[in-house]
Amino acid sequence: MHRFSPKITKLHESVSQQTQLGQMCGSKELFRDRYEIIRILGRGGFGITFLARNALLPGKPLCVIKQLCPKTSSTKSLQKASERFEKEAKTLGQLGSHSQIPMLLDYFEGNGEFYLVQEYVRGSTLAREVRRTGRKSEAAVKQFLQELLPVLKYLHKNHVIHRDIKPQNLLRCEDDQRFVLIDFGAVKEKLAEACENSSYKNVSTNFIGTMGFAPPEQFSLRPVYASDIYALGVTAIYLLTGKGPLEFEHDRNTGEICWQKEVNVSQGFAQILSKMVKVSLEERFKTADEVMRALNLQGYIPTLNNCLTTQPPKNPNQTQREKLPIYIPPVKRTAIAIREWQAKFRSTKPQEDLHNYITQVSN
Structure with missing residues (x-):
């Protein structure tokens, strides 16, 4: 039996009154003759997410239904939104082959509303995990980045910007502990762009993302691939400090987050996050x-530092001049050799031996 906080209960009551799926929660009635709606998972500015079961499949597997509600009274804009929704849904379907992105199971529209049906990933969000167990170590956050950055690379290679990376949109899978990235903002943004209703023409409504996690260019409705890198960096700082981006002071000159005094990390890692x-x-x-x-x-x-600082042991009796190799020209080497031979063999060797020895040394 699920127990909801008063806030969630009030949300459930509000959604139940406003939407068809909300009214079907907990009932035996099937949505589209197949989906049993269990409960509300969450609600954002652009739609509502429900937990459901596919009653027609063996075992009645769980799934997630996202109801997107781009309200518009214009037939033309609704048609445009429908076209963009189908295009973005197909893109999501292609991305779902990645193990860290929920698989798209179905998509459809009806009565001016759009629906995505996705794989249900059993697990907890990183936001909930930090609240429960506390902030993460530097090693754990590095490992997190090592696991998430390839996902970003995969998205960007497929020309997709997530637009809403944050701890609430990152799940740790209960089964195998992998991180899963959910709730893509791309579909929502395309639907918002397609609507001609005045309520979707202002920046505050048209903006898809989360305050503090989204960089400035995203507020200007010009997100780029590096926008996701910014959001991932802010998420990493949250994991290290347990603080959201709006809880920090910001540099008055640059607008950047002043986070480094909140936690001790290695200088190199601090430079990367910054x-x-x-x-x-x-x-x-x-x-x-x-x-x-x-x-x-x-x-x-x-x-590398060890290699650069490793030096041969010093001999305190050795002068600086003695440490350096001394170059001796060939002629001088010959003269030295002759004097050494003369001192050793002056009384015992004939003159022709001297001539032969000089020849050998010269060659």
């Missing part, structure tokens, strides 16, 4: 590959 969350696009990491290379290099720095 570059991930640079406000300036010119100073920020551009690609996931760049961040991964920096992390990998940082792991080798202690070894």
